Amino acid sequence: DIQMTQSPSTLSASVGDRVSITCRASQSISNWLAWYQQKPGKAPRLLIYKASTLESGVPSRFSGSGSGTEFTLTISSLQPDDYATYYCQQYNTYSSFGPGTKMDI
Amino acid sequence: QITLKESGPAVVEPTQTLTLTCTFSGFSLNTRGAGVGWIRQPPGKALEWLALIYWDDDKRYSPSLKSRLTITKDTSKNQVVLTMTNMDPVDTGTYYCAHQAQMGYYYMDVWGKGTTVTVSS
Numbered sequence: 001d002i003q004m005t006q007s008p009s010t011l012s013a014s015v016g017d018r019v020s021i022t023c024r025a026s027q028s029i030s031n032w033l034a035w036y037q038q039k040p041g042k043a044p045r046l047l048i049y050k051a052s053t054l055e056s057g058v059p060s061r062f063s064g065s066g067s068g069t070e071f072t073l074t075i076s077s078l079q080p081d082d083y084a085t086y087y088c089q090q091y092n093t094y095s096s097f098g099p100g101t102k103m104d105i
Numbered sequence: 106q107i108t109l110k111e112s113g114p115a116v117v118e119p120t121q122t123l124t125l126t127c128t129f130s131g132f133s134l135n136t137r138g139a140g141v142g143w144i145r146q147p148p149g150k151a152l153e154w155l156a157l158i159y160w161d162d163d164k165r166y167s168p169s170l171k172s173r174l175t176i177t178k179d180t181s182k183n184q185v186v187l188t189m190t191n192m193d194p195v196d197t198g199t200y201y202c203a204h205q206a207q208m209g210y211y212y213m214d215v216w217g218k219g220t221t222v223t224v225s226s
Contacts, residue, residue, distance in 0.1 A: 001169070020156040032210070034212040036152075042218075043201055043203075043216035043217065043218055044152065044201075044213075045214055045216075046206065046212065046213065046214045049207075049210075049212050053189065055214065059225075075220065087151065087152055089152070089211075089212060090153075091210050091212050093210065094154065094165065094167065094168065095154035095167075095212075096152050096154065097152040097153065097154065098151065099127035099151045100151050104175055
């Protein structure tokens with residue numbers, strides 16, 4: 001199984017901040033990585049796939065980068081609607097999710 | 106517009122079998138490349154991918170849960186059914202079905218709202 005880790009587990013930031021979340025895979029997954037946003041009591045929302053491709057309708061302040069075993073989700077200017085938990089997902093070999101990063105005010 | 110909705114029992118007793126139904130619209134599982142998957146989330150914990158079924162009835166399962174899972178489809182009803190045997194309290198959580206975004210890749214672009222399952226006697 002491919003294990004996914006995320007750091008930090010919690011991120012405290014203010015509106016307007018540039019923030020980044022790191023996701024690491026236990027082995028190379030090329031660029032087969034997606035990022036999701038989840039708000040309390042809601043289903044996850046796809047933000048990015050193939051490591052850096054923005055899903056339709058997702059604001060351009062979200063971006064993804066990386067390949068192999070290390071990936072980054074960046075929000076260029078944090079907005080109030082962005083406070084949520086973010087998960088990475090590898091889909092190179094079956095699928096597995098990271099433990100999540102909670103964005104706090 | 107693609108929508109999915111999960112349904113099933115809210116409470117299941119330990120050792121029982123759970124049966125969940127995903128009813129979808131906006132696409133057909135008769136269409137080449139289409140797929141529907143199941144993902145679950147224990148309370149306060151991370152997501153866990155469970156299973157996926159393709160338009161051609163090919164199926165994929167989480168290796169760690171494969172012995173307990175069965176996924177089937179009824180294209181005439183636009184439904185996908187997931188069964189999980191030998192339920193345990195650790196299986197408590199929210200179960201989501203979702204639309205596979207791209208053929209052959211296990212990321213999901215549209216999700217249902219989820220259904221909560223509690224395993225308790």
